[in-house]
Amino acid sequence: xxxxxxxxxxxxxxxxxxxxxxxxxxxxxxxxxxxxxxxxxxxxxxxxxxxxxxxxxxxxxxxxxxxxxxxxxxxxxxxxxxxxxxxxxxxxxxxxxxxxxxxxxxxxx
Amino acid sequence: xxxxxxxxxxxxxxxxxxxxxxxxxxxxxxxxxxxxxxxxxxxxxxxxxxxxxxxxxxxxxxxxxxxxxxxxxxxxxxxxxxxxxxxxxxxxxxxxxxxxxxxxxxxxxxxxx
Numbered sequence: 001x002x003x004x005x006x007x008x009x010x011x012x013x014x015x016x017x018x019x020x021x022x023x024x025x026x027x028x029x030x031x032x033x034x035x036x037x038x039x040x041x042x043x044x045x046x047x048x049x050x051x052x053x054x055x056x057x058x059x060x061x062x063x064x065x066x067x068x069x070x071x072x073x074x075x076x077x078x079x080x081x082x083x084x085x086x087x088x089x090x091x092x093x094x095x096x097x098x099x100x101x102x103x104x105x106x107x108x109x
Numbered sequence: 110x111x112x113x114x115x116x117x118x119x120x121x122x123x124x125x126x127x128x129x130x131x132x133x134x135x136x137x138x139x140x141x142x143x144x145x146x147x148x149x150x151x152x153x154x155x156x157x158x159x160x161x162x163x164x165x166x167x168x169x170x171x172x173x174x175x176x177x178x179x180x181x182x183x184x185x186x187x188x189x190x191x192x193x194x195x196x197x198x199x200x201x202x203x204x205x206x207x208x209x210x211x212x213x214x215x216x217x218x219x220x221x222x
Contacts, residue, residue, distance in 0.1 A: 034210070043199055043213040044152065087151060096165065097211060099151030 004100035023088030032091040113214035132200030140206035144199040159206040
């Protein structure tokens with residue numbers, strides 16, 4: 001079983017749609033959690049950290065369920081510029097990041 | 110400013126060549142990382158430096174040799190690479206090495222012929 005699992009997609013959605021991505025992790029000792037965004041042939045860029053209380057940044061909402069070892073990302077009012085691969089990232093001990101395989105999102109006009 | 114820079118952007122080398130990848134950050138971060146990313150795969154951790162000392166080597170072959178000359182610079186020396194080592198090599202840094210956000214450089218795209 002992979003340490004961090006994501007549905008690879010692709011998710012094809014129209015502009016303005018709401019889309020949700022899920023991620024599960026296997027190491028219950030994981031300490032911190034992130035969503036990164038990666039555009040084609042570019043480096044990963046931090047989208048947001050994920051907290052147990054849930055957190056929101058504009059159109060993006062992230063949730064963490066430690067009991068179920070489950071992380072989610074919700075994108076509202078999708079824009080064409082949201083098209084990218086979204087990486088679920090879990091921090092093992094010592095700031096060693098483990099990346100999920102990524103979920104590809106394509107927003108179409 | 111959350112900028113990590115890497116040079117070169119692209120590198121093509123033969124299996125007998127010796128080359129180096131360079132990474133620089135001026136954010137005062139004390140932890141720096143090398144990752145390898147193959148096409149359509151997520152990044153995989155190679156090395157972690159904390160306070161200029163190698164703290165983690167994820168069983169990387171000796172043909173990859175990291176070096177941290179000072180707190181702002183991180184090098185990756187390459188020698189006798191194989192074609193399967195062709196990948197995007199990403200450098201990252203964080204304020205400290207324990208539970209802190211990592212910022213990535215743009216990467217060096219390496220092709221080994």
